Amino acid sequence: xxxxxxxxxxxxxxxxxxxxxxxxxxxxxxxxxxxxxxxxxxxxxxxxxxxxxxxxxxxxxxxxxxxxxxxxxxxxxxxxxxxxxxxxxxxxxxxxxxxxxxxxxxxxxxxxxxxxxxxxxxxxxxxxxxxxxxxxxxxxxxxxxxxxxxxxxxxxxxxxxxxxxxxxxxxxxxxxxxxxxxxxxxxxxxxxxxxxxxxxxxxxxxxxxxxxxxxxxxxxxxxxxxxxxxxxxxxxxxxxxxxxxxxxxxxxxxxxxxxxxxxxxxxxxx
Amino acid sequence: xxxxxxxxxxxxxxxxxxxxxxxxxxxxxxxxxxxxxxxxxxxxxxxxxxxxxxxxxxxxxxxxxxxxxxxxxxxxxxxxxxxxxxxxxxxxxxxxxxxxxxxxxxxxxxxxxxxxxxxxxxxxxxxxxxxxxxxxxxxxxxxxxxxxxxxxxxxxxxxxxxxxxxxxxxxxxxxxxxxxxxxxxxxxxxxxxxxxxxxxxxxxxxxxxxxxxxxxxxxxxxxxxxxxxxxxxxxxxxxxxxxxxxxxxxxxxxxxxxxxxxxxxxxxxxxxxxxxxxxxxxxxxxxxxxxxxxxxxxxxxxxxxxxxxxxxxxxxxxxxxxxxx
Amino acid sequence: xxxxxxxxxxxxxxxxxxxxxxxxxxxxxxxxxxxxxxxxxxxxxxxxxxxxxxxxxxxxxxxxxxxxxxxxxxxxxxxxxxxxxxxxxxxxxxxxxxxxxxxxxxxxxxxxxxxxxxxxxxxxxxxxxxxxxxxxxxxxxxxxxxxxxxxxxxxxxxxxxxxxxxxxxxxxxxxxxxxxxxxxxxxxxxxxxxxxxxxxxxxxxxxxxxxxxxxxxxxxxxxxxxxxxxxxxxxxxxxxxxxxxxxxxxxxxxxxxxxxxxxxxxxxxxxxxxxxxxxxxxxxxxxx
Numbered sequence: 001x002x003x004x005x006x007x008x009x010x011x012x013x014x015x016x017x018x019x020x021x022x023x024x025x026x027x028x029x030x031x032x033x034x035x036x037x038x039x040x041x042x043x044x045x046x047x048x049x050x051x052x053x054x055x056x057x058x059x060x061x062x063x064x065x066x067x068x069x070x071x072x073x074x075x076x077x078x079x080x081x082x083x084x085x086x087x088x089x090x091x092x093x094x095x096x097x098x099x100x101x102x103x104x105x106x107x108x109x110x111x112x113x114x115x116x117x118x119x120x121x122x123x124x125x126x127x128x129x130x131x132x133x134x135x136x137x138x139x140x141x142x143x144x145x146x147x148x149x150x151x152x153x154x155x156x157x158x159x160x161x162x163x164x165x166x167x168x169x170x171x172x173x174x175x176x177x178x179x180x181x182x183x184x185x186x187x188x189x190x191x192x193x194x195x196x197x198x199x200x201x202x203x204x205x206x207x208x209x210x211x212x213x214x215x216x217x218x219x220x221x222x223x224x225x226x227x228x229x230x231x232x233x234x235x236x237x238x239x240x241x242x243x244x245x246x247x248x249x250x251x252x253x254x255x256x257x258x259x260x261x262x263x264x265x266x267x268x269x270x
Numbered sequence: 271x272x273x274x275x276x277x278x279x280x281x282x283x284x285x286x287x288x289x290x291x292x293x294x295x296x297x298x299x300x301x302x303x304x305x306x307x308x309x310x311x312x313x314x315x316x317x318x319x320x321x322x323x324x325x326x327x328x329x330x331x332x333x334x335x336x337x338x339x340x341x342x343x344x345x346x347x348x349x350x351x352x353x354x355x356x357x358x359x360x361x362x363x364x365x366x367x368x369x370x371x372x373x374x375x376x377x378x379x380x381x382x383x384x385x386x387x388x389x390x391x392x393x394x395x396x397x398x399x400x401x402x403x404x405x406x407x408x409x410x411x412x413x414x415x416x417x418x419x420x421x422x423x424x425x426x427x428x429x430x431x432x433x434x435x436x437x438x439x440x441x442x443x444x445x446x447x448x449x450x451x452x453x454x455x456x457x458x459x460x461x462x463x464x465x466x467x468x469x470x471x472x473x474x475x476x477x478x479x480x481x482x483x484x485x486x487x488x489x490x491x492x493x494x495x496x497x498x499x500x501x502x503x504x505x506x507x508x509x510x511x512x513x514x515x516x517x518x519x520x521x522x523x524x525x526x527x528x529x530x531x532x533x534x535x536x537x538x539x540x541x542x543x544x545x546x547x548x549x550x551x552x553x554x555x556x557x558x559x560x561x562x563x564x565x566x567x568x569x570x571x572x573x574x575x576x577x578x579x580x581x582x583x584x585x586x587x588x589x590x591x592x593x594x595x
Numbered sequence: 596x597x598x599x600x601x602x603x604x605x606x607x608x609x610x611x612x613x614x615x616x617x618x619x620x621x622x623x624x625x626x627x628x629x630x631x632x633x634x635x636x637x638x639x640x641x642x643x644x645x646x647x648x649x650x651x652x653x654x655x656x657x658x659x660x661x662x663x664x665x666x667x668x669x670x671x672x673x674x675x676x677x678x679x680x681x682x683x684x685x686x687x688x689x690x691x692x693x694x695x696x697x698x699x700x701x702x703x704x705x706x707x708x709x710x711x712x713x714x715x716x717x718x719x720x721x722x723x724x725x726x727x728x729x730x731x732x733x734x735x736x737x738x739x740x741x742x743x744x745x746x747x748x749x750x751x752x753x754x755x756x757x758x759x760x761x762x763x764x765x766x767x768x769x770x771x772x773x774x775x776x777x778x779x780x781x782x783x784x785x786x787x788x789x790x791x792x793x794x795x796x797x798x799x800x801x802x803x804x805x806x807x808x809x810x811x812x813x814x815x816x817x818x819x820x821x822x823x824x825x826x827x828x829x830x831x832x833x834x835x836x837x838x839x840x841x842x843x844x845x846x847x848x849x850x851x852x853x854x855x856x857x858x859x860x861x862x863x864x865x866x867x868x869x870x871x872x873x874x875x876x877x878x879x880x881x882x883x
Contacts (some may be wrong), residue, residue: 317733526839
């Protein structure tokens with residue numbers, strides 16, 4: 001199923017255009033023929049039952065899917081006028097423009113809070129003056145909503161933070177590299193409700209500067225936070241996941257077009 | 271509720287890089303792949319150089335290299351062969367395994383199955399400590415303490431069974447620096463190797479198997495016999511083979527326990543006997559040109575032997591990379 | 596439960612325990628005896644003088660030249676084996692899984708590394724003798740001994756590093772890749788530091804193993820009575836060799852030196868091993 005073109009959107013709004021994307025793990029096909037546009041400065045939520053390929057799809061967007069041995073992709077993803085999967089395009093460079101936050105917070109355990117924030121920049125070879133380092137650290141920790149809590153202990157190890165704080169640190173680390181798109185793979189599923197709420201607020205504030213794509217298990221979260229929602233599912237066990245329907249969030253949750261979407265949203269399955 | 275300030279327009283932005291390939295990763299991959307290949311090259315190099323420096327001696331001795339029981343490579347005419355060396359090596363290693371395998375397996379079983387976990391881990395490490403004692407120290411202790419201590423035992427063995435088991439008989443009536451003594455020292459030295467790998471194997475038996483046997487009313491020993499030992503047989507075999515490989519190649523301790531004479535003896539309790547490795551250590555300092563080539567040739571035999579033993583051990587059991595030591 | 600089964604169980608358990616005690620007796624016996632025989636000869640003089648001009652009957656010799664030699668030779672071995680071994684381990688864990696061709700090559704490398712851990716130390720010595728001393732006409736030296744020890748250390752370093760690198764969770768690598776880091780930077784700045792403490796203790800164990808080896812030294816460093824500070828100038832002494840040489844003498848002063856040397860060597864090697872094990876327990880590697 002393809003994305004019903006939103007007549008109100010202009011071409012410049014479509015930040016990432018996915019066409020006929022398939023992804024495999026070895027011989028097992030995880031997703032089939034997904035076509036979708038992700039709009040700039042909006043939050044798009046990817047929802048669907050477990051195992052339907054939403055995370056796999058997300059990971060094809062920043063070309064980290066192929067880092068798994070035996071994994072491959074076919075199809076095109078157009079970003080800034082270029083196909084990300086064209087020959088000669090380096091996956092590493094793609095990932096600098098399209099950042100990712102993972103399900104379980106994973107700050108680098110041997111680094112301090114400050115060094116974790118700057119880790120992405122150091123790992124991509126940027127040389128920064130001391131003032132630049134301080135400025136970026138503050139800006140990104142502010143952007144991640146963590147600054148007030150850690151500004152007096154930037155040199156403490158990152159692992160001394162709570163789960164929710166660590167996840168916000170990971171967000172800070174991701175935005176320090178200055179991506180244009182931010183992918184979030186169930187960022188709250190390992191966190192308590194209070195931290196979840198904070199991160200949801202953060203997501204809404206992030207869309208001012210980034211295009212955000214979120215995979216979530218939590219439909220209420222998708223309804224609260226996102227502007228557009230895409231629903232994935234699988235026909236039967238062992239089948240590849242497919243995109244069923246995508247559209248404006250409020251429409252999707254009140255009057256979805258496809259009966260399968262409605263069945264999932266009303267809780268009849270998944 | 272924290273205030274989440276929307277990010278202010280950034281003042282320092284890292285430069286945008288075009289979406290191209292970078293050279294760093296390709297170089298990195300080449301470099302470490304080269305390192306990996308160099309390991310294979312090393313094995314080839316060892317074989318090649320040993321063969322090349324052994325060749326003058328092999329060419330000289332011909333088939334006699336295998337059958338000749340003397341070692342006079344620098345005499346005129348040269349007479350040398352590995353018969354005595356191979357026999358001595360095999361006997362001392364056999365004695366070592368006969369002692370070390372049962373004790374090693376039993377000790378590991380005790381550590382894994384009978385002791386509480388933390389104590390077991392500590393005791394296991396103490397057994398491992400045996401492996402860190404240098405072989406020259408074992409040699410020193412071996413001929414100072416162990417050899418004299420074993421004389422009564424060897425005498426008793428000869429008296430008890432020596433008349434119908436010639437292996438345990440000493441025609442000269444003297445006991446001391448014998449292949450049996452060397453075997454005992456070797457046993458102590460290879461015990462930690464065998465015990466460590468056995469321990470690893472026993473630890474990998476799933477708890478569910480043990481609990482199933484115990485739940486059926488088995489005693490501890492019955493559980494060990496039925497749930498642990500059968501499935502760990504490959505591991506124990508591999509452990510024994512690794513121990514064998516160690517025993518075959520051990521040089522200094524054996525050289526110090528055995529006397530300096532060179533003779534082929536089938537009598538385990540009579541002083542005498544040589545092993546390939548000990549012979550190299552003993553003769554190297556005084557060897558002439560052909561003598562050195564001959565020693566390298568014997569080393570080539572040892573290399574091939576231990577390579578084969580270790581390769582078979584490795585094929586029997588694929589070690590788990592995540593060892594959780 | 597019938598009495599037969601119970602007695603069989605008790606007998607079996609007793610035998611296993613007896614075997615364990617039997618396994619530990621030599622450890623205690625050797626360490627205690629070396630301590631007893633070695634302590635009298637272990638004087639400051641012993642540690643600071645060489646054997647230059649000292650005969651077997653003289654009482655004034657020492658092991659300084661041998662200790663120095665061993666430190667240099669083991670140092671050379673480390674400089675050679677550690678970077679190379681680490682690189683091989685990185686290949687096996689980071690590049691190996693990325694393609695079928697690499698997987699096959701990695702399997703072969705792993706197999707031969709395992710086989711090489713069983714290489715007899717005398718064969719390593721023979722190899723360097725054949726290759727460096729004879730074929731390349733370099734003669735005996737501390738450097739040659741360092742080469743032989745490096746050959747012995749290499750497989751152990753590879754296995755230790757590989758074990759520690761595999762324990763680093765995949766999560767961390769992906770987090771680094773997701774920021775756009777190339778693989779080589781990820782390995783150097785994220786994976787290695789995470790595995791760092793485990794690798795350090797593993798390397799200490801490898802050094803301890805190699806420092807006690809005598810056989811390779813006989814064929815490569817060949818031994819020397821005086822202090823030779825340069826590892827390339829000619830034959831050099833090593834502590835294990837010192838013990839071996841002195842023990843071959845029939846005279847009491849030499850024997851006493853041998854025991855003192857043995858005590859020094861055990862102190863060095865076993866001390867390093869125990870220290871590494873204690874450190875390993877303190878800084879448990881990731882993933883435990």
